[in-house]
Amino acid sequence: MMSGNHHIRIEGVSKAYGSFVALKGIDLSIAKGEFFSLLGPSGCGKTSLLKILGGFEAPSAGDVIIAGTRVNDVPPYRRNTNMVFQSYALFPHLDVYANIGYGLKRRKASEAEKRATIEGLIDLMQLKGLENRNVEKLSGGQKQRVALARALALKPEVLLLDEPLGALDKKLRDEMQKELRAIQQRVGITFVFVTHDQEEAMALSDRVAVLFDGRIAQVDTPRNLYNRPKSVDVAQFIGTINLFDGVLRSATGGRTTVESPDFGTISVAEPAPSTASGRLRMAVRPEQVAIEAAGAAAAPGRIAGEGTVTALSFRGDRSYVELALKTSGAPLSVVVPNVSSSQVRSLDVGTTAGFSFAAEDLLLLE
Structure with missing residues (x-):
């Protein structure tokens, strides 16, 4: 246009x-x-x-x-x-x-x-x-x-x-x-x-x-x-997003390596924000996160973790799962289409759930 x-x-x-x-x-x-x-x-x-x-x-x-x-x-x-x-x-x-x-x-x-x-x-x-x-x-x-x-x-x-x-x-x-x-x-x-x-x-x-x-x-x-x-x-104003803290370790050749208390060392095919110096924020949308079996290993190209279920909400065509991350206690929102929510139906508040998301979906923000 x-x-x-x-x-x-x-x-x-x-x-x-x-x-x-x-x-x-x-x-x-x-x-x-x-x-x-x-x-x-x-x-x-x-x-x-x-x-x-x-x-x-x-x-x-x-x-x-x-x-x-x-x-x-x-x-x-x-x-x-x-x-x-x-x-x-x-x-x-x-x-x-x-x-x-x-x-x-x-x-x-x-x-x-x-x-x-x-x-x-x-x-x-x-x-x-x-x-x-x-x-x-x-x-x-x-x-x-x-x-x-x-x-x-x-x-x-x-x-x-x-x-x-x-x-x-x-x-x-x-x-x-x-x-x-x-x-x-x-x-x-x-x-x-x-x-x-x-x-x-x-x-x-x-x-x-x-x-x-x-x-x-x-x-x-x-x-x-x-x-x-x-x-x-902008990320928080446009829709819902999960935010995590990270420490910038290196940024070369269009790739950025970040140390995260929740996910360890992560390498992302994305340049670091221009204002980043040391600390930065990482983000992923709730619908890009999948619920997994607790303890499941991360598939290639995916970042995995575990959390405690703090809330469950059924919204007709989709379900909302709120987790507290096992390591830092940081909140994580997950949106799951109900056509594929068998994992969600087995969850209860207070239980442990696994989750994963594609490394390429992780955003690095100012």
Whole structure:
């Protein structure tokens, strides 16, 4: 998706509210037609950055460039962007048709243009038959479709979405995620999406920027963020991960040797983190760990150990096993698909279980 076609460039953007600095030197490029998400915990600066893109806030420093034009001083109504809010912000006294066409009416579009645009969006958003219904009588998902249609009616180059699915229940939210991604692919507009929900960002996005404390920790595809996080913070925020302490012994030729109190000497085909000096963190995802018979020897290419079962949890299609490692007492989470959980069914809290994982799945983190 990123092929030098930078539709949006954010260069050295900072934002201060009095003594509080919400954004600290953000540099970011977003490609035309990309579904790009800003992900992070509450207070990390993602909504401030979205408002700066939309012109609702001015940067304290740095530049915002959209389609080659610096827009720092351009007000929202003169930017070719539009925004969708979590609260929908629909007009309660208007019906679906009038809500979608509100911006076109303000722009004094011709009746023929208004009709063609609104009817096209009603079809796109699957709102046929609801044109004359008051928006207060719509479901949450229908209201969200109307809000999207109203934002798209003005044909923005960039659509900014501030946690637009946050008010929906889980089932409807999952359905709207699929619809939102399909709509974005059909219209081909650049979407910049703010969320604190990791699964939502992973499901929707071409790329994701993870923010902590006003800074970007990593920008990457969802797959790389999950499989190749660059720091402990990112690894812990994206999904669940097991962390272990290690001591760096050597790093040569793309291989790193680490001494672990839990696993002994480990050689990993991965360079050491650039900041590593002595101590580092090792990590493995719970689903990459297999439950084994206690005392079983490690197969070639795998790292093995034992632990005491501290918790068992059945979740339908999978089971969660929590262990305390035999050597250090460090916690280890294991996720086991229930189609292959015969080993799990024989476990009880307080018993000893073996486990193993592939050496190539071990991550070395800053």
